[in-house]
Amino acid sequence: MNFGRVTGTIVCSQKLEGFDGEKLLLVQPLDENMQPKGRELVATDVVQAGPGDLVFFETGREAAIALENHWNVSDATVMAIIDAVNREDGR
């Protein structure tokens, strides 16, 4: 699972049937220092995350399995809202 920050939501009226009812979030992937890593992506959501939330997300087939109906399409899903990251390496 990779760290990310929810930076927005995306509204689409016209979309594939499988996406009905799925909230689409704009997520900026982060590295372990919470710095942006790579480009923003669009993710489905199973934890009601919102803009500003620090989250972690899963990609690939696991992103689709995480959805209620796991035959739905997704290649990125927000899996958790992070309360805290406890670093124990002096930083």
Place this chain on the structure above:
Amino acid sequence: MKIGVVKGSVVASAKHPIYNGHRLLLVEPIDHLGNKSGAGFVAIDQVQAGPGDKVIYVDEGNSARTVLNDPKAPARAVLIAIVDRINVEAGS
């Protein structure tokens, strides 16, 4: 499988049920010499690893589902061993 080092832990109250009962650890990938080789990520602990431990992890869904013994688990990065020692032959 890849090599990583545990750098800390991640706490999340609102999360997918698959993580219930599992520790979530912050892991940084390293090469066989111990140098950082990529960005840190979150993995599910299965070997009671702690900060500073070098670990072996799988980053592949079917393997993760087999380790977690759940054919529907939407997880991919799982720790599978704590490294005692890495022996590198001279000349490699």
